[in-house]
Amino acid sequence: MPDNASASPPYLRIVTTYREKIDAGELKPGDHLPSVRELAAGSGISHATAAKVIGVLKAEGYVITSTGATGGTVVAARAQTPADYVRTIQSTGKIYSRGNYARIISAGLVPAPEVAAAALGVEPGEPIVARSRVTYSSEDVPLSASVSYLAGSLAESCPKLLVAERILNGTPGYVAEQTGRQLGGTKEQVTADAATAAQSADLAIPAGSPVMLGRNWIYDTSGEVIEYGESCSVPGRWLTYQTRL
Numbered sequence: 237m238p239d240n241a242s243a244s245p246p247y248l249r250i251v252t253t254y255r256e257k258i259d260a261g262e263l264k265p266g267d268h269l270p271s272v273r274e275l276a277a278g279s280g281i282s283h284a285t286a287a288k289v290i291g292v293l294k295a296e297g298y299v300i301t302s303t304g305a306t307g308g309t310v311v312a313a314r315a316q317t318p319a320d321y322v323r324t325i326q327s328t329g330k331i332y333s334r335g336n337y338a339r340i341i342s343a344g345l346v347p348a349p350e351v352a353a354a355a356l357g358v359e360p361g362e363p364i365v366a367r368s369r370v371t372y373s374s375e376d377v378p379l380s381a382s383v384s385y386l387a388g389s390l391a392e393s394c395p396k397l398l399v400a401e402r403i404l405n406g407t408p409g410y411v412a413e414q415t416g417r418q419l420g421g422t423k424e425q426v427t428a429d430a431a432t433a434a435q436s437a438d439l440a441i442p443a444g445s446p447v448m449l450g451r452n453w454i455y456d457t458s459g460e461v462i463e464y465g466e467s468c469s470v471p472g473r474w475l476t477y478q479t480r481l
Contacts (some may be wrong), residue, residue: 246281247288255338265313265373297474313473341368343400352385355464363388365397368437381438382467408454408462420457426450435468446471
């Protein structure tokens with residue numbers, strides 16, 4: 237069987253290396269990539285091939301061109317999908333890749349809103365866990381605001397869910413650890429809208445600004461929902477979905 241990696245064109249092998257470093261958090265938003273000249277010299281490729289590498293990474297939303305005194309090609313801020321969170325939990329034991337962090341705004345039992353109740357298979361108004369957070373870049377810029385809903389029955393076996401502090405392996409990872417349930421998959425939906433007053437306050441943007449809204453479900457291996465979440469992200473953050481055929 238041929239080695240697909242070694243058979244790939246040189247530019248694509250370099251692109252893949254940078255993709256993997258960015259996805260793993262080895263390169264975080266704002267980090268500089270080599271210039272085209274430096275990349276060509278350091279990788280032993282032509283100037284045209286180095287330019288192609290940077291062009292592909294830009295087209296895929298991995299990097300942007302920054303201007304000013306510290307200008308150049310830098311890693312772009314990117315939105316993480318629920319699938320990204322699950323992969324990060326499984327590979328590193330933590331929910332956020334290097335460079336992002338979250339502040340927990342509130343945590344506790346609340347009456348289940350209608351959509352969250354349907355997602356968790358409980359009656360509207362039934363007590364469920366709600367954890368609200370704002371996620372920031374390494375430069376303390378708000379990137380997204382989100383709330384996670386979990387079954388109220390987990391409050392006893394997973395007491396940290398009711399504490400407004402970060403759970404380093406994330407709520408689904410913590411529930412799996414405490415209950416023995418295994419993470420099985422995710423589903424997500426996204427749409428665009430205008431920021432409400434509450435969303436604009438959380439994200440420090442003008443009311444009415446364009447935002448990306450998300451809804452997500454994280455399942456265990458039996459197909460039962462561990463967590464249902466809703467999020468609101470600032471513009472300019474690409475969601476990336478990639479499949480292997």
